[in-house]
Amino acid sequence: MAASDEPTRLDRQFDALLFGDAPPIHALDPALTATLVELRTLGAAPPPESSFVARLERDLIEAATRLDAAKLPAEATRERGGHSASRAPLRPVILRTRAPALFAWVATAALLALTLAVGIGASHLGFTLRHDDEPPLRDVRSGANAPQCDVQPRDVVPAPPRTGSESRIQPSSGSEEPEVLDAWDLSALQADAQPADAATATSITELIGDLAACLDRADVNPARVFALFTDSYLFFALDMPAMSPPRDITGQPLRDRLAALPRPPFGMGNPRIEGVWVLPQSEASAIVRSRAEPESAYYLILSATDGGWLIDQFVRYPFPVGFVPPIGTPPPIAESPLEVAAVTMFDILYVPDEVTIPADTLVTLALTNAGVADHSFVIDALGINEQLRPGETKTITLRASAGTYEYFSDIPGQRDAGMVGKMTVVSEDVPTLATPVS
Amino acid sequence: MNAWHALEKNAAADESEDARLVANAQRDPLAFAPLYARYVDAVYRYCYRRLGNRAEAEDATSAIFVRALTSLSQYREGTFRGWLFTIAHHVVADTFRRVRPTRPLTNEDDWVDPDPGPDAHAIAAQERSMLGAFLIQLPADQRDVIELRLSGLRSAEVAHVVGRTPGAVRNLQHRAVVRLRELAEASIAPMEECRGRQ
Numbered sequence: 001m002a003a004s005d006e007p008t009r010l011d012r013q014f015d016a017l018l019f020g021d022a023p024p025i026h027a028l029d030p031a032l033t034a035t036l037v038e039l040r041t042l043g044a045a046p047p048p049e050s051s052f053v054a055r056l057e058r059d060l061i062e063a064a065t066r067l068d069a070a071k072l073p074a075e076a077t078r079e080r081g082g083h084s085a086s087r088a089p090l091r092p093v094i095l096r097t098r099a100p101a102l103f104a105w106v107a108t109a110a111l112l113a114l115t116l117a118v119g120i121g122a123s124h125l126g127f128t129l130r131h132d133d134e135p136p137l138r139d140v141r142s143g144a145n146a147p148q149c150d151v152q153p154r155d156v157v158p159a160p161p162r163t164g165s166e167s168r169i170q171p172s173s174g175s176e177e178p179e180v181l182d183a184w185d186l187s188a189l190q191a192d193a194q195p196a197d198a199a200t201a202t203s204i205t206e207l208i209g210d211l212a213a214c215l216d217r218a219d220v221n222p223a224r225v226f227a228l229f230t231d232s233y234l235f236f237a238l239d240m241p242a243m244s245p246p247r248d249i250t251g252q253p254l255r256d257r258l259a260a261l262p263r264p265p266f267g268m269g270n271p272r273i274e275g276v277w278v279l280p281q282s283e284a285s286a287i288v289r290s291r292a293e294p295e296s297a298y299y300l301i302l303s304a305t306d307g308g309w310l311i312d313q314f315v316r317y318p319f320p321v322g323f324v325p326p327i328g329t330p331p332p333i334a335e336s337p338l339e340v341a342a343v344t345m346f347d348i349l350y351v352p353d354e355v356t357i358p359a360d361t362l363v364t365l366a367l368t369n370a371g372v373a374d375h376s377f378v379i380d381a382l383g384i385n386e387q388l389r390p391g392e393t394k395t396i397t398l399r400a401s402a403g404t405y406e407y408f409s410d411i412p413g414q415r416d417a418g419m420v421g422k423m424t425v426v427s428e429d430v431p432t433l434a435t436p437v438s
Numbered sequence: 439m440n441a442w443h444a445l446e447k448n449a450a451a452d453e454s455e456d457a458r459l460v461a462n463a464q465r466d467p468l469a470f471a472p473l474y475a476r477y478v479d480a481v482y483r484y485c486y487r488r489l490g491n492r493a494e495a496e497d498a499t500s501a502i503f504v505r506a507l508t509s510l511s512q513y514r515e516g517t518f519r520g521w522l523f524t525i526a527h528h529v530v531a532d533t534f535r536r537v538r539p540t541r542p543l544t545n546e547d548d549w550v551d552p553d554p555g556p557d558a559h560a561i562a563a564q565e566r567s568m569l570g571a572f573l574i575q576l577p578a579d580q581r582d583v584i585e586l587r588l589s590g591l592r593s594a595e596v597a598h599v600v601g602r603t604p605g606a607v608r609n610l611q612h613r614a615v616v617r618l619r620e621l622a623e624a625s626i627a628p629m630e631e632c633r634g635r636q
Binding site: 008010014015019031032038039045052060063064065067 | 467468470471474475478479482483484486487492495496499500503504507508569573584587588590592593605608609611612615616618619622623
């Protein structure tokens with residue numbers, strides 16, 4: 001073997017050691033191979049400290065947000081169709097998951113006006129939703145109970161138009177000057193609704209919690225959370241950003257929210273589920289409020305799909321706090337967790353670091369470790385100690401009496417590094433004791 | 439996870455996955471996070487090995503990722519890993535020029551970390567190893583090649599980083615390894631001679 005080949009053979013031998021590649025056909029000088037093996041051990045160096053990694057991550061997110069915000073003015077102008085925000089009429093925000101066929105039945109004046117304003121012709125509404133060569137989105141959680149933040153493409157069969165769905169409704173209270181809105185007529189949609197059984201209510205409540213958790217994981221790719229609805233909605237939102245930029249369940253443009261937040265996550269806050277009903281044709285409905293936007297309410301239609309519930313469509317009603325659903329007061333669902341909270345763990349911080357839940361109420365708490373290190377969620381007073389590996393999510397249910405509870409990570413050094421939070425349990429009653437449920 | 443395992447993991451990173459993540463991040467800067475998570479360990483370790491202390495390694499790592507984020511739109515060709523380490527290479531060189539303008543790159547063996555971390559003892563032991571000591575005696579271009587290879591780059595990527603041809607990089611690498619072997623043998627011979635007298 002010519003000596004001139006030795007650099008190439010050495011290079012291949014190094015690749016074999018570094019990357020597991022096949023070694024060179026002709027062996028390298030054993031002394032040089034031994035040197036490479038020794039060199040390989042020099043690859044070791046201390047890892048970055050987790051506090052530094054977290055700090056730099058925050059800095060990068062802030063920098064990314066600033067970069068992203070620089071793009072916003074032009075997009076916002078397109079979105080508003082040239083109108084200023086202050087002149088925008090008060091309208092419900094209608095987001096849809098069923099694309100072409102169903103588009104007709106809730107083709108509200110608001111949506112069409114917006115469509116025309118941004119110059120998107122009707123032909124564009126029959127959009128192609130997925131490119132076959134696009135890789136599937138990755139799961140953001142793992143484990144048996146992981147929410148499917150990235151569902152596979154589904155063939156959703158469009159439901160027939162709902163009777164009276166194009167009627168106009170008006171807020172029942174709270175507005176100084178009642179305003180007629182183009183939206184779904186809830187009394188028509190809810191005409192055949194039945195109170196959901198406890199299992200259905202729990203399942204849908206967990207789904208809402210999953211959505212919150214997925215949104216809180218949206219730090220790296222906000223769009224993927226929308227696949228929780230259906231792929232068609234995801235690509236609807238992505239393909240038509242000018243008309244309908246990606247929105248979260250609060251109905252607020254996600255980008256605006258990201259720009260407004262100094263640090264992750266970009267979640268929806270703790271949603272409050274005010275009622276769950278079963279509808280004909282394997283559907284259900286729910287009314288949800290986000291504590292981050294208490295003046296609004298959300299009416300969701302869910303579809304029984306793939307053995308579970310899928311949020312199919314929802315409408316945001318920008319009604320004042322006094323909004324009362326036209327269908328009346330939702331029936332209570334005994335012993336079903338009606339409250340959902342989410343806490344996301346990053347490297348050496350919880351977000352949020354303060355959570356408020358109602359006293360003596362079953363609460364589903366979705367925990368997600370979005371960091372690169374192991375973290376835990378511990379509340380000594382409630383007997384809670386959940387250990388989460390990177391990427392893992394757990395859902396726990398608890399009931400607590402009024403009071404303030406500290407949650408922290410008991411991984412050595414993390415609590416001292418500031419990985420602590422406060423859970424406030426509020427009640428009109430005087431607190432007595434706290435009882436863990438699970 | 440030990441350091442080498444992390445290095446192997448990064449080295450084996452799927453380039454097509456990088457390409458997908460880069461495309462996402464070029465559309466949406468907030469989607470840069472997975473790229474950061476993927477490479478922060480390798481970049482930090484590279485900086486630590488070159489700069490020799492934690493504080494400067496952290497500063498350099500920050501500068502590298504901020505620069506990568508803000509200039510990602512300009513990235514067009516080659517592997518992302520190679521592009522990122524090109525930035526790292528320049529930032530480390532800038533650090534040397536700024537912090538130690540009079541100190542040559544090859545005389546770093548007497549640097550002391552004023553703020554040693556929990557791994558200080560282990561690292562000190564590694565740095566005391568003969569090969570580690572010999573490595574810093576290599577000419578800067580040879581050491582650059584070895585350090586980048588140990589950071590998980592292939593020769594073609596190293597060539598992109600240092601602005602040489604792949605063949606030139608292989609030759610530099612070969613000369614470096616041969617020189618390390620010679621230095622090791624030269625140091626072992628007196629020790630064996632000493633043992634023979636005993």
